[in-house]
Amino acid sequence: MLLDLSNRQKNILKNILNNNEFNIDNFAKKNGLSSRTIYRDIEKITEELLSFNLSLKKDGNKYIIEGSQDSLLELEHIVSNFYYELTPLERKKLIVAELLTSKEPIKLDYFAKKFNLTAPTISYYLKDIEKWLEKGNVYIVSKPGVGVKIKGNEENIRKATTNFIYENIELDSIIEYIHKDYNTNTKKLKNSKLLGLLDAKIISQIEKSIIMLQQKYNYPILDKIYINLTIHIALAIKRIESGEEIVLESNTLNNLKNSKEFEMAKVLTKYIQDSTGVILPEDEIGYIAMHLLGVDYKSVHDIEYIAFVKEIVSAIIREANKTFHINFFHDEILVNGLTNHLMYTIFRIKSNLNIRNPMLKEIKEKYKLLFKKTEKIIKIIENKYNLQIPEDEIGYIAIHFGAAIERMGNDFKIYNVIVVCSSGIGTSQMLLSKLENFPQLNIIKSCSIIELEDTIKNNNVDLIISTIPIPKLNKKTVVVTPLLLEDDIRKIEKALSISNLNSIESKKEYIPSLQRKEQLKNIAIYGSNIIEILKNSDMVVHKYKNTENVIDELLDIHYKNKKITKNEKDKILKALIKRNNISPIILPNKKFVLYHLATDYTDEILITIGKFKELIPMKNILGKKELVSTSFLLVAPKNKKSIETLGDLSSAIIEDDTFVEELNKAKNKKEILLSLENTLLLKYYEEIRRVID
Structure with missing residues (x-):
C-alpha cells in the first residue's frame, strides 16, 4: 500500500510518528508557508491514513495516530523508507557552505551529481546565491573548464560566512555546537551539514582557551561576545589554513596595541597556538582585541567618546518618551544599561565589526510592536547623528525598553493580544492598524477562527479581540468593529481591568456630524472622479516631436471623442504650452514628460x-x-475635488517609480487603464482611511 503524499506532507507525517508533538505555526514559518496550508496538509494526511484503518487525533500540542498495532507497524515501515528530498533552498544553502569553505574552484558537474540535477539548474541556483553574496561585496567567479569560486576582500568573505551562519542556523544549535564535546556525533544536531562550516575540534580548543583567559584575568565575557568571538576565531583559523589572512588598518592596529585587550588577545592566541598548532598573525590579534574591547569600555575610550554616547542615549530616550508616552529618564537601570551597551555597540559600528543578535528573529516575532516602534526611534537617531545602526542592534535596544516597561509593573503592563476575523485577512487589517497605536497591546498574531485554538495553545494570551462572535474559550474575549470606535476601546479597557489605554496618536477633536457628512460626500466625489478618469482616459502614438504638436495630439483625441469643443481645445492647448514654457515637468532619468x-x-x-x-x-x-x-x-476642471484628484495623480507620477515604469512599459490602452486603476484605487483607499481616522 502506498501513501499519496507530497514530500512536505511525508515530512510532517514523519515528525508526528517520531515526536507526536507538531507545531503547525512553527513549521509554517520555517518553511515560508501559511498556517492554513499546513492545516490542509494535515487534512490530506488524515484522509490517506484512513486507507490503513488509522485515524489522526489532536490532543493539545500532540497529534496521535490511532489504530491497530499491525496497521501502525505497516505505516512505520513505509515511512521509514521515505526518501527525503532536499528543497531548492536547502540545496542552495549547502552550495553556499561549500563555496565559502573551498580552497579551489568547484565544477558545476560536482554539484549536479551531488544533488542529482542538471548543470543548467545549478547555474540557475548560482544566480540566486550571487545576489545574496553581492550584498556583502562578495562575488562568484566562473572559469570555463575550471569551475566556480568565491572572490572578494578577505574581511568581506569572513563577514559573509558569519552572516550565513547566523541567518541559517538556529541559536540553540550554534550554542550546542560550541559547548559540545567534539567527539560526539554532530549529525544529531540541527543544521549539522551547515555547521560543518566550523571545525568541531577547533571550536572545542577555542572554548577551552577563552575559559583559561577568563580565569587568568578574572575577566567575565558576555554571552553574545563569547559566541561572536568563538565563531570569529574558528573562521579565521580556517581561512589562514587556506592561505588567506586579514589586514587591519595600520593606525587602528597601533592604537589597539596600547590597550589591555590587545595584551589579552595575545595571551588568548598563544593558548590557541599551543592547543591547535595554528599561529595567528598580529592583524588577527588586533581583530580579537576589538571583540574584547566592548567588555570594559572605560579602559580604552576617552571622555569625548563617552560624552558622545551619553548624548545619543539621551536622544534615544527622548524619542522613546514621545513614542511610548512614558518618561524613561526616571529609570536609572535603563539609562545606565543603554549607556554601557551603546559604548560597546558604537565602537563596533565605527570599527566596521559585525553586531550579532542571535535573538533577533524571536524578538521580531514575539515583540513585533515593540521592535517596530524602536525601529522608528532609531531611524530618527541615524539621520541626526549620521550613524547606520544595524537591525540586530535595534533588537537589543528594543529589549532594553521592553525590560524598562516590564519594571513599571501595573503602571504600564504589556498585554499579549490575538486579533480574529472571519478569514484572518481583510477587515482585520483595518483593525490591526488601529490597535498598533496602543503600545500596551502586543499583537501576537492575526488569525481566522479556524486557527484560533492552536494559536492560543502555542502562546501566552491575555486577550482575544475579534470582529466576529466566537465560541466560549478559557480566555478573555471582546468583540469590536473593524473601525475600533470609542465604545470598542472601552470594552478592551474593561476586559484588561485598566483605566486608560495610552494611544500613540494625540487625541483628535470630535468631528461634528455635519462635518463628517461633508467628508463622506467628498469621498463619494473622489470615487466618482476615479470612474470618470478611467472612462475619459485614452492613448495615442505620437507622429510629431515638437512640444506644441505633442500636446495638440494628446488633446485632439478628447475633441474627436466630443469631450471638449474646438474652442475649448484651443484655450486648453494655449494654457498648457504657456505653462510648459515656464516650467516643463520632465522626470529625471524616467523618460517621462507630464502636462497637467x-x-x-x-x-x-x-x-x-x-x-x-x-x-x-x-x-x-x-x-x-x-x-x-x-x-x-492630465486636465481637470477647477473644482476642489477634481483638483485634489489631479494633485494625487500628479504626485503618484512624480513619486511612484513603479507607476511610471508600468506606464513606460504599457503597450496598449488596456495595460494603461489597469495601471491607472490600481494607482487611483490605492489613493482612494488612503482618502477613506484619512477621513475614518
Whole structure:
C-alpha cells in the first residue's frame, strides 16, 4: 500500500510518528508557508491514513495516530523508507557552505551529481546565491573548464560566512555546537551539514582557551561576545589554513596595541597556538582585541567618546518618551544599561565589526510592536547623528525598553493580544492598524477562527479581540468593529481591568456630524472622479516631436471623442504650452514628460498617455536634455475635488517609480487603464482611511 503524499506532507507525517508533538505555526514559518496550508496538509494526511484503518487525533500540542498495532507497524515501515528530498533552498544553502569553505574552484558537474540535477539548474541556483553574496561585496567567479569560486576582500568573505551562519542556523544549535564535546556525533544536531562550516575540534580548543583567559584575568565575557568571538576565531583559523589572512588598518592596529585587550588577545592566541598548532598573525590579534574591547569600555575610550554616547542615549530616550508616552529618564537601570551597551555597540559600528543578535528573529516575532516602534526611534537617531545602526542592534535596544516597561509593573503592563476575523485577512487589517497605536497591546498574531485554538495553545494570551462572535474559550474575549470606535476601546479597557489605554496618536477633536457628512460626500466625489478618469482616459502614438504638436495630439483625441469643443481645445492647448514654457515637468532619468492643468474649459477630468516611436530629446526646467518615451496629459476642471484628484495623480507620477515604469512599459490602452486603476484605487483607499481616522 502506498501513501499519496507530497514530500512536505511525508515530512510532517514523519515528525508526528517520531515526536507526536507538531507545531503547525512553527513549521509554517520555517518553511515560508501559511498556517492554513499546513492545516490542509494535515487534512490530506488524515484522509490517506484512513486507507490503513488509522485515524489522526489532536490532543493539545500532540497529534496521535490511532489504530491497530499491525496497521501502525505497516505505516512505520513505509515511512521509514521515505526518501527525503532536499528543497531548492536547502540545496542552495549547502552550495553556499561549500563555496565559502573551498580552497579551489568547484565544477558545476560536482554539484549536479551531488544533488542529482542538471548543470543548467545549478547555474540557475548560482544566480540566486550571487545576489545574496553581492550584498556583502562578495562575488562568484566562473572559469570555463575550471569551475566556480568565491572572490572578494578577505574581511568581506569572513563577514559573509558569519552572516550565513547566523541567518541559517538556529541559536540553540550554534550554542550546542560550541559547548559540545567534539567527539560526539554532530549529525544529531540541527543544521549539522551547515555547521560543518566550523571545525568541531577547533571550536572545542577555542572554548577551552577563552575559559583559561577568563580565569587568568578574572575577566567575565558576555554571552553574545563569547559566541561572536568563538565563531570569529574558528573562521579565521580556517581561512589562514587556506592561505588567506586579514589586514587591519595600520593606525587602528597601533592604537589597539596600547590597550589591555590587545595584551589579552595575545595571551588568548598563544593558548590557541599551543592547543591547535595554528599561529595567528598580529592583524588577527588586533581583530580579537576589538571583540574584547566592548567588555570594559572605560579602559580604552576617552571622555569625548563617552560624552558622545551619553548624548545619543539621551536622544534615544527622548524619542522613546514621545513614542511610548512614558518618561524613561526616571529609570536609572535603563539609562545606565543603554549607556554601557551603546559604548560597546558604537565602537563596533565605527570599527566596521559585525553586531550579532542571535535573538533577533524571536524578538521580531514575539515583540513585533515593540521592535517596530524602536525601529522608528532609531531611524530618527541615524539621520541626526549620521550613524547606520544595524537591525540586530535595534533588537537589543528594543529589549532594553521592553525590560524598562516590564519594571513599571501595573503602571504600564504589556498585554499579549490575538486579533480574529472571519478569514484572518481583510477587515482585520483595518483593525490591526488601529490597535498598533496602543503600545500596551502586543499583537501576537492575526488569525481566522479556524486557527484560533492552536494559536492560543502555542502562546501566552491575555486577550482575544475579534470582529466576529466566537465560541466560549478559557480566555478573555471582546468583540469590536473593524473601525475600533470609542465604545470598542472601552470594552478592551474593561476586559484588561485598566483605566486608560495610552494611544500613540494625540487625541483628535470630535468631528461634528455635519462635518463628517461633508467628508463622506467628498469621498463619494473622489470615487466618482476615479470612474470618470478611467472612462475619459485614452492613448495615442505620437507622429510629431515638437512640444506644441505633442500636446495638440494628446488633446485632439478628447475633441474627436466630443469631450471638449474646438474652442475649448484651443484655450486648453494655449494654457498648457504657456505653462510648459515656464516650467516643463520632465522626470529625471524616467523618460517621462507630464502636462497637467486645472481649467474652466472642461467639466470632466481628461487623460491621455502618448507613446513615442523612439526616444525624443526634451529640455527640462534646468535647460538640460532628457530622453523621453512617454507623455502624460492630465486636465481637470477647477473644482476642489477634481483638483485634489489631479494633485494625487500628479504626485503618484512624480513619486511612484513603479507607476511610471508600468506606464513606460504599457503597450496598449488596456495595460494603461489597469495601471491607472490600481494607482487611483490605492489613493482612494488612503482618502477613506484619512477621513475614518
